[in-house]
Structures are given as C-alpha cells and as structure tokens.
Amino acid sequence: MGTYKYYKFLTLHIFFVFLLLGFTAFGGPVAHIGYFRSEFVDKRKWVDANQFQDLVALCQFLPGPMSSQVGFGLGMLRGNIPGGLAAWLGFTAPSAIFMLCIGIGINHFNNELVIPFLHGLKLAAVAIIAWALWQMGKSALRGKTELILAIGSCTILLCTNLLWIQVALIILSAFVGIFCIPRKNNETLTSTNIKLSKRFGNICVFILIGILLGAPVIAAIANIGEIYIFSSFFRVGSFVFGGGHVVLPLLQSEVVPLGWVNEDKFLAGYGAVQAMPGPLFTFASYLGAVSAPIIGNTNGWIVGLIALFAIFLPSFFILCAALPYWTILRSNPSLRSAIKAVNATVVGVLLAVFIDPVITSSVNQISDICIVFIGIFLLALKRIPVWLIVLLSASTGAFL
Numbered sequence: 001m002g003t004y005k006y007y008k009f010l011t012l013h014i015f016f017v018f019l020l021l022g023f024t025a026f027g028g029p030v031a032h033i034g035y036f037r038s039e040f041v042d043k044r045k046w047v048d049a050n051q052f053q054d055l056v057a058l059c060q061f062l063p064g065p066m067s068s069q070v071g072f073g074l075g076m077l078r079g080n081i082p083g084g085l086a087a088w089l090g091f092t093a094p095s096a097i098f099m100l101c102i103g104i105g106i107n108h109f110n111n112e113l114v115i116p117f118l119h120g121l122k123l124a125a126v127a128i129i130a131w132a133l134w135q136m137g138k139s140a141l142r143g144k145t146e147l148i149l150a151i152g153s154c155t156i157l158l159c160t161n162l163l164w165i166q167v168a169l170i171i172l173s174a175f176v177g178i179f180c181i182p183r184k185n186n187e188t189l190t191s192t193n194i195k196l197s198k199r200f201g202n203i204c205v206f207i208l209i210g211i212l213l214g215a216p217v218i219a220a221i222a223n224i225g226e227i228y229i230f231s232s233f234f235r236v237g238s239f240v241f242g243g244g245h246v247v248l249p250l251l252q253s254e255v256v257p258l259g260w261v262n263e264d265k266f267l268a269g270y271g272a273v274q275a276m277p278g279p280l281f282t283f284a285s286y287l288g289a290v291s292a293p294i295i296g297n298t299n300g301w302i303v304g305l306i307a308l309f310a311i312f313l314p315s316f317f318i319l320c321a322a323l324p325y326w327t328i329l330r331s332n333p334s335l336r337s338a339i340k341a342v343n344a345t346v347v348g349v350l351l352a353v354f355i356d357p358v359i360t361s362s363v364n365q366i367s368d369i370c371i372v373f374i375g376i377f378l379l380a381l382k383r384i385p386v387w388l389i390v391l392l393s394a395s396t397g398a399f400l
Contacts, residue, residue: 011082014075018090022278026390027125030350032067034132046078057342058326064315065281095278096285102272103289104300120397124390126362127375129354136347145180146344149173153348177341183333201321208317225295233284233310260291284311
C-alpha cells in the first residue's frame with residue numbers, strides 16, 4: 001500500500017508540474033524544449049543534460065509532435081508509463097480545452113477570432129527560443145564537425161521547404177558522426193531508469209500498424225463519421241515528421257477538401273492556436289469540434305476529443321517502441337558519436353525554424369527587437385518565472 005501511495009503521489013506530482021507548463025509554455029516546439037530544459041535539467045534535475053539532449057535527438061528522429069514526445073519521455077523517465085501519460089495530459093489539457101471552446105464557439109456564433117495579445121506572445125516566443133538555442137548550442141556544438149553540421153543543416157533548410165529534407169539531414173548527420181566525431185569508450189552515462197521491454201515495444205509497433213491499416217477499412221464499412229475523423233487524424237499523427245507547423249498543411253489537406261472545415265474556419269483556428277500555450281497539435285481538437293455538425297454529431301466536445309486523441313496516439317506507440325532500444329543504443333561508442341552529430345543537426349534545424357517563420361513573422365520593428373532582447377536578458381537572469389516574462393512581453397507587445 002505504501003508503494004502504491006508513493007507512485008500515485010508521484011504521478012499526480014508529474015501531472016501538476018506539466019500542467020503548469022501547459023498553461024505557460026508559449027512559443028511552439030522549439031520554445032517548449034527550452035522550457036523543459038530549464039525545468040527538468042537545470043531546476044528539478046530529473047535528468048542530466050546528456051539524457052535530455054539524447055531524448056530530444058531521438059524524438060527528432062520519430063514521427064509526431066516532438067515537444068509532446070519529449071514531455072512524454074520525461075514523464076516516463078520519472079514515473080514510467082503512468083508518469084508519461086500524466087505528463088502528456090497536464091501539458092496538453094489547457095490548450096486543448098481552449099481550442100475546443102473556440103471550435104464550439106465558432107459553430108454556435110461564427111464570430112471572427114481576434115486575439116489582441118498574439119503579437120506580444122510571438123515576441124515572448126522569440127526570446128524563449130533564442131535562449132533555448134543558446135543553451136542547446138553550448139551543449140551540442142563542441143567541435144568543428146558539430147558546428148559545420150549545424151550551420152549546414154540550417155542553411156539547407158532555409159533554402160528549401162521540402163518536408164523530407166529534414167529527415168534526410170538527420171539520417172545523414174548520423175553517418176557523418178560515426179566516421180567524423182571521435183569515439184569515447186570510457187564515457188560515463190547516467191541510468192535512464194526506463195522499465196520498458198523490447199516485447200512491449202514490438203507490441204506497440206504491431207498495434208500502430210494494425211490501426212493504421214484497419215481504421216480506414218472499418219470507417220468505409222461502417223460509414224460512421226467519428227471513425228473517419230479518428231482514421232484521418234491518426235494517419236496525420238503517424239506520418240508527420242518534425243511536428244509543430246509541419247502538421248498544418250497535412251491537416252489542411254485532410255479536412256478542407258472533404259468539406260469538414262472550410263478555409264476561413266481553418267485559418268481562424270490556425271491564428272488562435274498560435275496564441276495558445278502547449279503543443280500546436282491541439283489544433284486537432286478545434287478541427288474536430290468544428291467538423292462535428294458536418295459529420296452529423298451535434299456534440300463538438302466528443303468529436304474534438306476523438307481528433308485530439310487520434311493525432312497524439314501514434315507518437316506514443318512509436319516512442320514506446322523506440323525507448324527500450326534507446327537505452328542500449330546510447331551506450332554504444334559509435335552510436336554516441338552519431339547521436340552527437342544528430343544533436344548538432346537538431347540545433348541547426350531549430351535555428352532554421354527560429355529564423356523562418358518565428359523571427360520573420362514576429363519581429364517587424366525596432367520596438368519588437370527591444371522587447372525580444374529584454375526578454376532574453378530576463379531569462380538569462382534566471383530570477384523571474386518564465387510565465388511572468390511571457391506575460392510582460394505579451395502585454396508590452398500588445399500595448400505597442
């Protein structure tokens with residue numbers, strides 16, 4: 001009973017820690033990584049810097065929402081699968097509920113969404129992402145090879161917006177790391193405390209493939225709108241690499257041509273989710289709620305939750321399948337070199353996203369630059385809560 005109470009308390013603790021982040025983590029996946037590093041490496045010391053960097057690199061390899069997968073992985077490292085689920089629920093719930101309410105409101109009132117603090121929130125995100133990149137760069141770019149990989153990947157991604165390029169760069173950098181980064185056979189690694197078996201991971205893969213292949217067939221046979229919604233969003237969650245803004249064109253191609261959501265409502269929801277804390281994938285809950293009347297369901301909450309659950313579920317199966325092997329792979333000297341190279345490429349990928357669209361869509365005038373630099377300065381002091389910096393930046397940006 002004592003052990004049960006301990007794990008129950010631990011799971012609740014994980015939930016409330018991530019719930020606070022769910023209310024305050026503005027800025028998209030790149031900024032979320034900065035929040036997580038500050039909270040769980042620097043402040044709470046749940047993981048060390050190497051564990052955190054490796055987890056980010058692993059999640060960058062995998063399909064799905066990167067920041068949510070990192071959060072799920074951090075929760076699992078702390079409290080196994082219940083801890084991972086608690087982390088996901090806490091981090092996702094605030095934004096998901098907000099977006100559900102907006103979707104239902106649009107169905108009832110069809111009002112145009114206006115978010116007065118959107119510009120200020122974007123400026124806060126710029127400061128947070130800049131600080132996160134600085135911290136990650138200091139940790140990951142410790143040699144000429146790593147620096148070249150970061151600059152090269154950033155330059156390539158700024159020149160092209162092809163989705164497969166990012167995955168190709170990460171895979172290529174792993175091979176570069178094996179041959180070009182010196183191996184350290186005596187490197188000390190902290191235990192990951194992951195208690196997942198390979199058998200469990202293989203079961204997750206079979207379930208993922210089964211749902212991916214079976215859901216469209218069941219939807220066609222049963223002709224039930226809710227199953228179509230689940231199948232569609234599950235497919236998007238299974239094949240999107242990089243997460244964040246990358247998911248938006250995929251969702252648009254799924255819901256707009258079918259008439260579930262018109263272009264105006266889609267763009268309105270896109271604007272709203274930019275101002276929300278937490279994962280961008282909660283846009284799915286909005287789209288599900290807006291789609292509800294079209295598929296014949298008057299309860300937008302149910303359809304929104306189905307879409308939300310469906311788009312996140314594949315990434316959890318994939319991460320659970322990968323984590324048992326991650327424990328083994330990260331201790332191999334050659335693969336450690338590969339991971340270091342991938343970490344460097346991840347910094348380059350995030351830098352490219354930071355430049356475009358984060359800076360290009362947020363910083364428009366001299367006052368914006370001032371707000372961003374003040375935000376970075378306050379973050380560097382580490383004496384003011386991040387949520388307060390977000391509030392100050394948002395308020396100042398909106399006022400100006």
